[in-house]
Amino acid sequence: MQDLLRDLSRVVLAGRSLDEALGDVTDIASRGIPGAESTSITLIRGEKAFTAAYTGEMSLAADELQYDQGYGPCMDAGRGGVVLRIDDMRTEQRWPDYVSRVVGVGVLSSLSVPLPFQGTSIGALNIYSSQPAAFATPESLDAGSQVAGAIAVAVANADAHARLGEHARNMQLAMQSRAVIEQAKGVLMAQRRVDAEQAFEILREASQRYNRKLRDIAVGIVESAQTR
Known part of the structure; x- marks a missing residue:
């Protein structure tokens, strides 16, 4: 966890686009969150959700399956401000259409952590693995929460620069x-x-x-x- 926090603290925000900063954060998340193989950041603007940054094609494919249908764990986490964990896509019952398709892109487990921003949630950090129950430990959730906080700081920084x-x-x-x-x-x-x-x-x-x-x-x- 200390290595993760150190790396997040070194992400340069000033003078960079939000896409660049978030790209660095997803790279750090893929390396530093226990169980992570591929990560992405979903941002929600009104009714539209999109992937702002990702590391690994698995996460992008999994995200886009949800956008096509208009629902899924990353979108529900982002809209509802709740953490959603799936230990095994093959037995998950909450999103039957999505989970049956996401197995085809290699995802067996995932963790979606909402992004806090000004008292609400603006999206989610999505963490994917080809192994079942990859995020069943408290360490994975703790690390995901730390990364989500860093994303919120990056978004707030970009928002402040845009207003300025x-x-x-x-x-x-x-x-x-x-x-x-x-x-x-x-x-x-x-x-x-x-x-x-x-x-x-x-x-x-x-x-x-x-x-x-x-x-x-x-x-x-x-x-x-x-x-x-």
Whole structure:
């Protein structure tokens, strides 16, 4: 467990895409979780579930069998926020269509651990094995929970960076809008011999009259003045 925690702590999040960080985490999970042969991360966005990262083709195949049917242990764990363990696919009764097909891709046991994020679950860590009862020990669940926590941190980090980037883009657009509005006011002040307040009122009235954004009206005035 100490090796697993050490490796998870070394995953670099800053300056990387979420896909890259999660790819590292699935690699660590496959090496560090007792019984794991192949691992994947299912993320759920609304009604859609998808595999965000995986290590080993077995996990991807098992995930996609569930997405095709719209249910299965990884999706139910992600939606319900519960840990779901299958010790033997050949005798499992809860998902009969899924388990009968997943045996065909080599899976005999699995462990799905929900991903906690802001008081809810956003998906699941999925761990697969070609051996029955591969995750029947407390060590497997403990290690899976540690990895799930690391995934939540990576997702939170990516979410924070996305919000920061969106805020920066909005600020840039606001500054650009302000600049072109000031330019348009200057044009109107020169053309109509009005002060800044009157020029802005002309822009505002035009925006209301033509049901267009103030910035779009300003752009039109500036472009018209530049073509003369």
